Amino acid sequence: MNEEGTIWLMSPWLLSLDVVSVLAFVALGRETHDEEGTIEGIVVTAAPFLIALVAGWLLTRAWQTPISLRVGGGVLVTTIAGGMLLRRFVFEEGTATSFIVVATVFLTTCLLGWRALARLISRRRTAAAAP
Numbered sequence: 750m751n752e753e754g755t756i757w758l759m760s761p762w763l764l765s766l767d768v769v770s771v772l773a774f775v776a777l778g779r780e781t782h783d784e785e786g787t788i789e790g791i792v793v794t795a796a797p798f799l800i801a802l803v804a805g806w807l808l809t810r811a812w813q814t815p816i817s818l819r820v821g822g823g824v825l826v827t828t829i830a831g832g833m834l835l836r837r838f839v840f841e842e843g844t845a846t847s848f849i850v851v852a853t854v855f856l857t858t859c860l861l862g863w864r865a866l867a868r869l870i871s872r873r874r875t876a877a878a879a880p
Contacts, residue, residue, distance in 0.1 A: 760812040763867075767806070767824065770859035771798045774852065797840050798852075801831030816871065821864040828860065829853055 775795040779786055805827030806812065809820045829852060837844045 760815050763815040764806060764811070766863050767802055767828075767860055768799065770856060770863075771795055771802055771828070773859070774798070774855045777855075778851070794842075797835035797842075798828055798832035798856075800835055802828045804831055816864050816867040818861060818864055818868070821861050825857060825860045829856060 772791060772795055775791050775798070776786060779790060779794060784790060802824065805824035808827055809823035811820050811824055814820050829849075833844050833849060833852070836842045
């Protein structure tokens with residue numbers, strides 16, 4: 750199987766890295782603010798960001814090149830901007846400046862971080878396989 754086929758098969762797993770990143774952000778934030786860590790509370794808080802994350806994957810067609818930093822940047826911007834807009838106007842929750850900053854830093858680190866690491870590993874494997 751070629752590398753493109755391998756990436757296509759791995760896309761659901763790679764999407765799960767983005768989902769786990771959003772869930773970790775929410776769980777840590779809820780813990781920091783002494784809110785209950787119930788599954789329901791985490792899902793309700795994460796919902797606007799998860800919806801925006803899926804939109805980001807669809808808009809960027811991330812399943813085609815999921816480890817691309819350009820694609821990751823598009824997913825990131827959509828997740829943060831869309832998540833904040835949904836949180837404020839649909840879910841009627843707060844979007845304080847400090848919340849936006851923390852969300853941006855955390856999600857940038859996670860959503861671009863795993864992609865940068867995956868690219869590094871992929872390049873090293875390619876270099877090691879070259880004659």
